[in-house]
Amino acid sequence: MKIKSSSKMTSVGGYLEIQLPKGVELYPSLLKLNTGRNAFEYILKVRRYKLVYIPYFTCEVILEPLKKLGIQFKYYIIDEQMNPVLDIVLGPEDCLLYTNYFGLKQETVVRLCKLFANLIIDNSQAFFTKPLDTVDTFYSCRKFFGVPDGAYLQCKSDIKLKLIKDISIDRFSHLIKSVDLGIEHGYNDFIVNDISLSNLPIKRMSVLSQRLLSGIDYMACKHRRNSNFLYLHDYLEKYNDFSFDVASVNGPMVYPFLTSCSEIRNKLLEKKIYVASYWPNVLKWTTKNMYEYYLTTHLNALPIDHRYTQFEMKRIVNVIKTVL
Incomplete structure (x- = not known):
């Protein structure tokens, strides 16, 4: 039996490589x-x-x-x-x-x-x-x-x-x-x-x-993000200066909590809760009387991703309660 040769043969045997689950990407056609x-x-x-x-x-x-x-x-x-x-x-x-x-x-x-x-x-x-x-x-x-x-x-x-x-x-x-x-x-x-x-x-x-x-379970990740987001919103909505339609929630990146209180970020950091800043460069592009400047200095991007459950969301709420 004649075996067809290939210009790019894949290897057989050797050590075992890292095993990654095989599935479907969320956007395979893009x-x-x-x-x-x-x-x-x-x-x-x-x-x-x-x-x-x-x-x-x-x-x-x-x-x-x-x-x-x-x-x-x-x-x-x-x-x-x-x-x-x-x-x-x-x-x-x-x-x-x-x-x-x-x-x-x-x-x-x-x-x-x-x-x-x-x-x-x-x-x-x-x-x-x-x-x-x-x-x-x-x-x-x-x-x-x-x-x-x-x-x-x-x-x-x-x-x-x-x-x-x-x-x-x-x-x-x-x-x-x-x-x-x-x-x-x-x-x-x-x-x-x-x-x-x-x-x-x-x-x-x-x-x-x-x-x-x-190898990602995208629907599980989206569900967790939605659930965590809504948990925070139930408590923080009345304090949040940024309003939005909750019906539009679709696996959001973070919970954007906008408040004039400037102590929240440091209080969260003390408890090993890390909040990203969006975006320090904006302070160089804008002046203090611009809304974008205020957003950069007062927006708290609270983590709500798929690694976390209601337990971590409650930790975040409990810290914020101490300064509001």
Whole structure:
């Protein structure tokens, strides 16, 4: 019997590698890239925009592809519901970037879709929100799951960039340390990994990240996020200066608790409850009388992800009770 040869034979035998569960990704049909900012860059390259309107209230990594490609950008403000305040007419080479804040602003996304043809939606904080069919949309996987990198992109264009596959093995140490030693022991590695993602070329998602994303029980994760979010909301709604429609909750990123009380973050930190800051760069872009400045200094992004249960949510509430 003649055996067909292969130019790329897979190995048989040897040591046993790490065993990762095989399943289905949440967005198997979308483009799989290495980072969210590179997904944004991909859109900019194929659409050939010359001017992009971006919110003041966003992460500074959004500027990376704009500066790399030499694309002009202008800031716009948001109101107290985190909706864009706009008085613009987009030209054929202009576009609007909007962030689906915390995964709670899909109604605004739908409204903007009807107003602007050239629209890009940043769903980095809204992983479980499916993209609208006609809208360029990107996702950052590591904002929601324990992966070293990875992004999904919807961009229905006839232009396709030819890309090589990324390799993620050197960005994995913080994830391994968190399992064996605890989250604190991996934090420095996490920061190093974060820095390493800057100015990377656009590549396809690594095999490692894709395998990890294929093994996640997405519906269980979404259910846990929803449950934790609503638990916090039951207690904190009356103290929260940011109002939103609870019916729109769909696997949100965090519980956004906005209050004039400035002691909460430090009190939570004392109890080893870590609250992310969104985003320190905004303080450099804005003035103290702007709403975005207030958001950056007073918004408490309370963790509600799938690692936690009602027990941890009660811990958070009990700490907040001591200062309200």
